[in-house]
Amino acid sequence: MNAPFHPGTIPLDQLELGGRARVLSIDWDALDQGEACRLRNFGFDEGVAIEPRHLGPFGRDPIAVRVGRMTVAIRRRHARAIRVIPVGPPNSLT
Amino acid sequence: MNPLPLVAIAGNPNAGKSALFNALTGARQKVGNYPGVTVERKSGRLTLLDGRPVEVVDLPGSYSLDPVSPDEAVTRDVLLGRQAGERQPDALLIVLDASNLDNHLRFALQLIDLGLPTIVALNMVDLARRDGLELDQAALARELGVPVIETVAVRRRGIAELQSALDDMLSAPRCGVHVAVKNDLLHLQRRAREIASAAVVSETPVRRWTHRLDAILLHPVAGPIILAAIMFLMFQAVFSWSAAPVAWIGDGVAWLSTTVGSALPPGLLRSMVVDGAIAGVGAVITFLPQILILFFFILLLEGTGYMVRAAFLMDKLMHGAGLSGRAFIPLLSSFACAVPGIMATRTIEDPKDRLTTILVAPLMTCSARLPVYTLIIAAFIPNHRLMFGVGLQGLVMFGLYVAGIFGALAAALVLRRGVLKGASGGFMMELPKYQLPAVKDVALGLLSRAQIFLKRAGTIILGTTIVLWAFASLPQAGPGQKQTEVSIAGHIGDAIQTVVKPIGFNHDIAMALLPTMAAREVAVSSIATIYSIDSPDDAKGADTLKNKLRHGWPLPTALAFLAWFVFAPQCISTIAVTRRETNGWKWPLFMVGYLFALAYIAAGATYWTAVALGL
Numbered sequence: 001m002n003a004p005f006h007p008g009t010i011p012l013d014q015l016e017l018g019g020r021a022r023v024l025s026i027d028w029d030a031l032d033q034g035e036a037c038r039l040r041n042f043g044f045d046e047g048v049a050i051e052p053r054h055l056g057p058f059g060r061d062p063i064a065v066r067v068g069r070m071t072v073a074i075r076r077r078h079a080r081a082i083r084v085i086p087v088g089p090p091n092s093l094t
Numbered sequence: 095m096n097p098l099p100l101v102a103i104a105g106n107p108n109a110g111k112s113a114l115f116n117a118l119t120g121a122r123q124k125v126g127n128y129p130g131v132t133v134e135r136k137s138g139r140l141t142l143l144d145g146r147p148v149e150v151v152d153l154p155g156s157y158s159l160d161p162v163s164p165d166e167a168v169t170r171d172v173l174l175g176r177q178a179g180e181r182q183p184d185a186l187l188i189v190l191d192a193s194n195l196d197n198h199l200r201f202a203l204q205l206i207d208l209g210l211p212t213i214v215a216l217n218m219v220d221l222a223r224r225d226g227l228e229l230d231q232a233a234l235a236r237e238l239g240v241p242v243i244e245t246v247a248v249r250r251r252g253i254a255e256l257q258s259a260l261d262d263m264l265s266a267p268r269c270g271v272h273v274a275v276k277n278d279l280l281h282l283q284r285r286a287r288e289i290a291s292a293a294v295v296s297e298t299p300v301r302r303w304t305h306r307l308d309a310i311l312l313h314p315v316a317g318p319i320i321l322a323a324i325m326f327l328m329f330q331a332v333f334s335w336s337a338a339p340v341a342w343i344g345d346g347v348a349w350l351s352t353t354v355g356s357a358l359p360p361g362l363l364r365s366m367v368v369d370g371a372i373a374g375v376g377a378v379i380t381f382l383p384q385i386l387i388l389f390f391f392i393l394l395l396e397g398t399g400y401m402v403r404a405a406f407l408m409d410k411l412m413h414g415a416g417l418s419g420r421a422f423i424p425l426l427s428s429f430a431c432a433v434p435g436i437m438a439t440r441t442i443e444d445p446k447d448r449l450t451t452i453l454v455a456p457l458m459t460c461s462a463r464l465p466v467y468t469l470i471i472a473a474f475i476p477n478h479r480l481m482f483g484v485g486l487q488g489l490v491m492f493g494l495y496v497a498g499i500f501g502a503l504a505a506a507l508v509l510r511r512g513v514l515k516g517a518s519g520g521f522m523m524e525l526p527k528y529q530l531p532a533v534k535d536v537a538l539g540l541l542s543r544a545q546i547f548l549k550r551a552g553t554i555i556l557g558t559t560i561v562l563w564a565f566a567s568l569p570q571a572g573p574g575q576k577q578t579e580v581s582i583a584g585h586i587g588d589a590i591q592t593v594v595k596p597i598g599f600n601h602d603i604a605m606a607l608l609p610t611m612a613a614r615e616v617a618v619s620s621i622a623t624i625y626s627i628d629s630p631d632d633a634k635g636a637d638t639l640k641n642k643l644r645h646g647w648p649l650p651t652a653l654a655f656l657a658w659f660v661f662a663p664q665c666i667s668t669i670a671v672t673r674r675e676t677n678g679w680k681w682p683l684f685m686v687g688y689l690f691a692l693a694y695i696a697a698g699a700t701y702w703t704a705v706a707l708g709l
Contacts, residue, residue, distance in 0.1 A: 034162055034444075038522045040279060041157035043197045053305075057314040058410035062419065062521055064312065069194045071304075071525040073406045073419070078520060 010086065013063065013079035015052050021084035023048045030081040042072045050084055098149040099264050100181055101140070104169060104205055105189035106198045107155030108399075108526035110217040112136075113247035114189055115152040116535050118256070125542065128179055133168045134437075135180070142261045151183070158279065159204050164440055173208060185211040185263050187256075192229055192244075193222035193527070195293060199286035200279070206240055211263045214242045215256060220249070221527055225302050228295040237289045248532040304527045311400070317407050324400075328391040329495055330488045332384050332464070339383035347376030366563055369626035374559030374619035377639065379551050381465040381615065385430075386540055388461050392430050393539040397531025401426065402523055409521050415503040416510030418442060418521045421451040425502065428458035429495075430543075432668045435460075436675055446514045450506050452675060453685050456668050457502035457661065459495045462614040466659050467494055469618050473643040474652045497660050501692065513684075550613065554666075558612045559619050566605070566627050578605065578628050597694060598654040598701030600647065610664045617659075650704035657700035661693035 009024050023046055028036045044050075044067055053071060054064035061076040105111050116123075119138025126135045136152040153172055154165035161167040168177060175182030188205050190198045206212050216231060235242040241259050245252030311317055351372045358364040395401045401423055409419025417425075420442050428435030435455045442448040459467075471487050478486040510516075565583035578584045578601065587605035594604055606620035625642050643652070663669065663686045672682040 035520050035522065037160070037162050038157075038520075041162075042522065042524065043283070045280075045283060054308060054312040054406070055314065056410050057318050057407055061413075062406060062409050064308075064406060064525055068196050070197055071308075073402075073409070073521065073523045073525055075409075075413075075521050078522070 008085060009083045011080045012050065012052070012065070012082040012084050013076050015050075015084060015086065017052050017055065019086055020049065020051045020088040021086045023050055024083045024085050026083070027081040031078065035078060039074070039078070043067050043070060044072075044082065049087075050082075052079075097181060098139075098147055099184045101148055101150045101185045101187055101260060101264075102153050102172060102183035103150060103187045103189060104153045104173065104201075105155060106157055106191065106194075106201055108524055109155070109189040109191045109194075109198060110247045111152060111155060111189045113532060113535055114187075114215060114217060114245065115150065116532075116538055117245075117247050117250050117253050119150055121538060121541065123538070123542070128168055128177060133165050133440075140257070140260075142264070143258060144261065146264075148260070148264065150187075151180070156201065158201055160279070173205070173210070183210060185213070185260065187260070188212060188214045189217050189247075190214055192216050192219045193225050193227055195229075195234075195290035196287045199289055200282045202238070203282050203285055203289075206238060211266070212240045213256070213259050213263060214238060214240055215245045215247075215252070216242050217245045217247055218527075218529075219244045220246045220251075221529065227297050229293050230295050231293075234289065234293040237292055248529065248535065250532070250534075307528050308403070308525070311403055312406065317403075321404055321407055324395075326492065328388070329492050330484065331391070332387045332491075334485070334488065335387055336383040340380055343380045343382065344376075347372065347380065351376065362567070365567060365627070366560065369567075370560050370563030370623055371556060373622045373626040374563070374616075375551050375556050377619045377622040378465060378555050378615045379548065381461075381468065381618075382544065382547060384464050384468065385461040385547055386544060388464075389430050389540055389543045390536065392427065393536050394531065395426075397529075397535060399526045399528045402525055405521075405523060406525065413521070415506045416447075416514075417451055417454075417503075417506050418444070418447050420521055420523065421447065424451055425455060425458050428455040428460060431460050431462070432456045432458065432665065433671045436668065436671050439675070444520070446510075446516050449676065449681065450509050450514050452672055453509060453681065453688075454502040454505045456663050456665070456685065456689060457498050457505060459498040459660070460614070460665075462665065463494075463659050465615040465618045467491060467656065469621075469640065469643070470652050470656050473640040474647075474649055494656060494660060497657075501660060505688070505692075554612050555616055555619060558609045558616050559623055562609045562620050563623050563627070566624055576628065578602070578624060583624075594694075594697075597658070597698040598648075598651045598705075599658075599697070600651055602646070603651070603655060607664075612666050614659065614662075614664050617664075649709045650701045653704050653709070654697040654701035658693045658697040661689050661696050663689035663693075 012021075015021055023044065025046060026039070026044060031039065048067060051066040052063050053066050056062045062073045063076060063079050064071055064073045065079070103111050103115055115136065115138065118140050123136060123138040128135050133154060138150050140148045140150050142148060151172070153169045156166040156169045159170045159173070161170050171177035172180050173183065173186070186205060186208070188202050190202055202214060214234075216229065216234065219229070222229060231242050231244055243252055243256045243259055245256060311320060351368055354372060355364060355368045358367060395404070404426070405419040405422040408422045412419050412421055421439070424435045424438040424442070427438050432455045435458065436452050439448045439451045439455070442451060471490055475487050475490050480486055480489065562583060565586070566578065566581050568581060571577040571580045578587070583605050584601075586608060587601050590607055591599065591601055591604035594607070602621060602624055605624055606617050609620050610617040621643075622639050625639060669682045669686060672685055673679060676682065
């Protein structure tokens with residue numbers, strides 16, 4: 001299930017690699033309790049800076065996402081539940 | 095006498111807890127289990143500057159005191175003083191990854207709130223600096239209200255300072271402890287971010303090593319190729335690097351056998367010591383070098399942070415087979431031994447994912463199969479060099495590993511369509527920074543594996559070998575009779591042979607199969623013992639055993655024997671750990687049943703194909 005639509009926002013799985021964004025909302029109901037708990041533990045939260053960095057070699061899944069100072073791998077299905085606002089183009093430095 | 099003061103080490107996974115634990119305790123470690131649960135308890139001893147001993151316990155890594163796994167539940171219960179078999183810690187050592195403060199501080203705040211005397215080790219400060227992060231240690235200590243010590247555990251830096259801080263803390267009079275858990279994660283997370291930003295002096299983005307490496311190692315094309323190359327190198331190394339030390343140990347065993355043989359008077363005692371104990375145990379410990387090389391690679395892959403990348407690369411394929419990328423680590427550990435592999439499945443949250451992983455883990459080629467594979471390959475596969483320095487023997491070994499992997503994936507797929515039907519769970523994992531593991535940490539890991547292996551050789555394997563020797567030697571054959579035909583083991587072998595004859599197994603194999611239930615490597619010692627008893631005057635050692643097999647077994651039988659071992663669940667420890675992890679006999683019995691059926695079919699198919707091809 002996708003997060004509710006807001007103009008100017010996209011689900012995390014559609015953000016291009018290296019594109020920087022901020023988390024607007026997370027559809028916790030689309031995740032089961034354990035998944036939601038893990039996402040929170042990894043620091044996924046409203047307002048957090050986020051950047052997709054790597055894609056799995058088969059079927060572009062899972063996605064490795066930079067959250068704060070950590071890199072966390074999640075499945076595409078989970079990324080769809082996270083709505084983000086893009087804030088910048090791919091960063092050439094990191 | 096009062097028990098020693100207890101210091102608990104706690105922190106997030108990947109904060110460097112184990113390295114810090116190793117740095118503090120050295121080789122004085124004990125690995126056990128908490129009663130009633132299958133969570134490892136790692137403890138060790140530390141001597142304070144004034145000579146007082148302290149016990150240090152390394153708690154399982156957690157993200158919070160709100161457990162999502164049995165490991166995390168143990169961490170919480172120990173800290174709250176509610177864990178059976180553990181006293182409440184007198185002090186707490188929190189390990190933080192310096193470059194990951196905003197995440198790790200959340201758990202640290204929750205821990206500090208428990209009110210135990212606490213020290214924070216600000217670990218991996220070197221990596222943080224390399225990433226352009228300058229931290230203010232004093233500001234952090236002020237905000238947290240506890241002492242903060244900078245450490246680089248893998249380089250053993252900051253350890254003396256940490257010891258002296260522990261010394262001060264344990265000398266101070268104890269105040270009362272209030273143990274109430276703050277569970278408002280959102281509030282804790284915000285506070286963690288505030289403190290983290292207060293502690294950061296400056297941050298200059300630099301090109302980070304981890305990102306450069308990930309750009310190559312997680313590359314959609316290069317990544318999987320590198321992973322395959324690493325796996326291949328690993329299995330080639332197990333076979334080729336070990337050749338010399340294996341020969342040394344073999345020579346040593348032969349020497350011991352001759353020396354003891356000539357010192358003892360001929361008779362049953364000499365037969366028991368030389369043909370039973372030395373031949374049997376000797377045949378198994380010859381494989382110690384290979385097992386250590388395999389564990390060396392696994393420890394290195396874990397220590398550098400590459401193992402998690404491998405899980406990332408493999409997730410989609412594992413998902414296709416109804417598993418998760420998380421299953422990759424337990425399954426890869428199962429190449430060393432299925433027992434820690436099955437225990438490592440506890441990190442898989444989804445119960446069906448986890449059960450599927452447990453049921454297929456024994457198909458991964460564990461190190462106990464190596465002695466069997468090595469012996470048969472050395473006896474029957476010519477040592478041709480193919481191209482690029484790759485040998486035919488190594489290639490066959492690789493093929494057996496691949497057969498195990500595909501067997502596991504196929505079995506997982508069938509299980510997920512059948513008895514374990516249902517949607518599969520998720521995959522979420524932190525990709526930690528790459529780092530060079532300390533030589534000492536790898537050495538300690540290898541030491542503990544060698545100890546476990548040698549302990550097994552000295553107990554289970556020695557015991558079963560002597561029992562087999564007794565069964566194979568008694569009653570003694572009269573003139574003109576063959577010992578293997580009149581003995582108890584011979585009669586048991588007769589009964590088993592009626593079942594395994596259709597798949598090409600001979601009487602020697604039939605006799606060896608029963609004791610091999612104890613552990614797979616017993617197959618080698620059993621066959622060694624059987625041959626030793628049958629022709630007691632021949633020279634001993636792996637080399638001659640190889641020659642005896644070469645002349646005694648037809649090639650299709652040898653190949654069928656190899657195929658059997660790809661699948662057969664001949665390991666009491668695996669069955670026992672499966673029972674413990676699944677809380678009952680249902681799943682271990684299912685596992686044993688389906689694996690024996692597969693082994694029988696695979697060995698039969700191999701035998702009859704080889705016979706049809708005229709091999």
